[in-house]
Amino acid sequence: MAHYPTLMTLPPLFSAISALPADETIVAWDFAAGAAPLPCGLQHLRVAVPALRQLRPPGARCSVGLSVGGNRPAAALLQNITDTASPVQILAELARRLPRRGLIALQLAASAAGGTPRWREFWIAAARRLGCSVQTLPPDGILLQSPETAPRWYPDIATDADIPAIGDLFHRVFGGTLTEALYRWKYAAGGGIVARMGGQIVAHCGAMPRRVVMRGSIGEAVQLVDVMVHPSYRGILGRRGVFHETTAAAIETFGPLAFGFPNLRHMQLGQRHGFYAPADRVVELSWSARSNFAFSSSRLLDIELAEDRAIAQEAWARMAADLRGQVLGVRDPEWLSYRYALHPNHCHEIHVVRSRLSGRCKGLVVTRQEGDSLLVLDWVAALIHLPSVARAAQNMAASRGLLRCTTWAAESFAARFAPSQPIIIDPNITVPTIVWCRDAREAQLRGWWLSPGDTDFR
Structure with a gap:
């Protein structure tokens, strides 16, 4: 048994369904239902039209079956929709299931009003991209009709x-x-x-x-x-x-919490379309390879060993504490394993850098050779130790006969490396924040700590 009281707030759909032949069906999904979900996260219910004709407010009931076979449904009802649902995924699936000029009724959950401000607009936009006609039904309904012909794309x-x-x-x-x-x-x-x-x-x-x-x-x-x-x-x-x-x-x-690494041309294109706003810039830091730093030592770290995972976790905890007022990607052992140990195309080395005097861990550095340079993809260390870890990377480059070591950083954090005297180059990369959703949470993605390992292409 299922409740469909909100159907009566959608009279155009109710009238259309009432006019359907008695053997027609509709497909109905309810976010509040407890059955096993489809991939799109909703319950698939098959509802007989005669049962819907008997629907009476308030709280009237109709029997439902869980079959997904049979004739193609003539209409669809989605109710209690929250802003966690994917309009693109759900409406594209419905477009494949419904006949031409099929009806789709959406009832939006009031509880979602405090989420993404444009969530209602997103459902309408997704429908129009599929060629659907749209009619809004205040206060919380949207009625769609699938097109006579499929959209070009x-x-x-x-x-x-x-x-x-x-x-x-x-x-x-x-x-x-x-x-x-x-x-x-x-x-x-x-x-x-x-x-x-x-x-x-x-x-x-x-x-x-x-x-x-x-x-x-x-x-x-x-x-x-x-x-x-x-x-x-x-x-x-x-x-x-x-x-x-x-x-x-x-x-x-x-x-709405999204970021990326577009070059200047793509950044400007995204700004013209209202997607991006600049949050920071990327700078490249470069050091000459040098082998005269004897105050620290390094060894390879195996992120899959329990002992080394504990070292990595401690280094990450110190870094997270130092940057607690900023934004940075999590660099715990699980992420280090995924990003570097399991990368299908590249072989990376994770080094633990220690003080020669005390033996204490100063931090981790992740590297990969690129031509005559040692690329530093990541640092995991307390901020006070970053210059020492950078010097250790110079030492690693020299020990391999390389000319230099390089990395990326957010421009706003480049000064943290100043004691190690890097050469700073502009690679023409901007860090945007997404403003398309007009969501207050978008402003949280400013003040990034970044490294090459935060990208998918380095």
Whole structure:
């Protein structure tokens, strides 16, 4: 048994359903229901039209079955929708299930009003991208009608079946190779939005989840990556174009706490479309390789060993405490293992740097050789020890016969390395915060501590 009292607040849908033949059905989902969820996070219920015709307020009941077979449903009802639901995923799935000019009624949960301010707009925008007509039904309803003909292209959730096509698009746009192993490493806990056109994928915007410390509290953010449009559709960059709609759909699905590392041109493009606002800039720090620092020693750390994981956890705790007023990605042993030990394309080394006098751990440094340079991908250390750990990296570079060691940092934190006297270079990379959602939480993603390991491409 299930309650559908909100159906009576949607008279156009109720009237349309009442006019359907007696053997027609609708598909109904209820966020408050307790049955096993579909991949889109909602319960799939099959409701007979005759039962709906008997619906009477208040709190009238109708019997439901859990079958998903049978005829194609004529309409859909979604109720108690919160701002954690994905309009893109749910509406694209409904578009595949419903007939042409099928009806979709949305009832938005009042409890979601304190979340993302534009969450209602996101449902309407997702519907219009699919070509649906939209009628708002105050105070909390939206009535949609699927189009007579499918849209020329539309945003959708990426699936495993899309991996080869996304890899082809990546090669066409960036010239590199996105293997299935690399794709799964990036997106195992995340996802992406693709733009589909006639069986072809013409655009993509990916999202990699990242646990972050924001002013001392642990939160969840996403990094927008692999934002790409097929060269044939790059000229369609208006407000209704492929780039805009795909990126907007990704932010609406995975935001509002999102960040990325666009170059200046892509940053300016994102600003023109209302997606980004600048939060900081990236600078490159470079040191000459030197081998005359005898006050510290280093050894390789095996992040999978319990003893070494304890060392890494202690170093991370000290770093997090020093940066508790800022924003930084979590660098605990689990993340170090995922980011560096399990990377499918690169071999990284995690070193623990110790004082030769006391034997105490000063911090961790993660490195990888690139040509004649030692790239420092990450530091995990108390801030007071950063110059010493940087000098240890210089020593590692010299011991391998390399010319220099390099890293990235947020411009606002570059001064922390001043005692080690780095050369500072501008790599033309901006750190944006996402402002598309107009969510107060977006302002929290300012004041980043960053390193090359925070990106997906270094």
